[in-house]
Amino acid sequence: MNSILIVEDEENLNRGIKLKPEKEGYQVKQASILRISPLILRPMY
Numbered sequence: 001m002n003s004i005l006i007v008e009d010e011e012n013l014n015r016g017i018k019l020k021p022e023k024e025g026y027q028v029k030q031a032s033i034l035r036i037s038p039l040i041l042r043p044m045y
Contacts, residue, residue, distance in 0.1 A: 003027040 004026045008014040011032070018028045 001027050005029045005031065007031045009033060
């Protein structure tokens with residue numbers, strides 16, 4: 001399964017952005033700040 005990371009600090013926008021990739025079959029991870037994104041990405045590799 002392909003994965004995508006969305007980094008967006010606006011919670012409502014973050015939720016909205018994830019809908020299309022999820023519908024297309026992507027595993028979607030979300031982060032609200034860039035500095036935690038490497039911690040979220042690590043299990044995806």
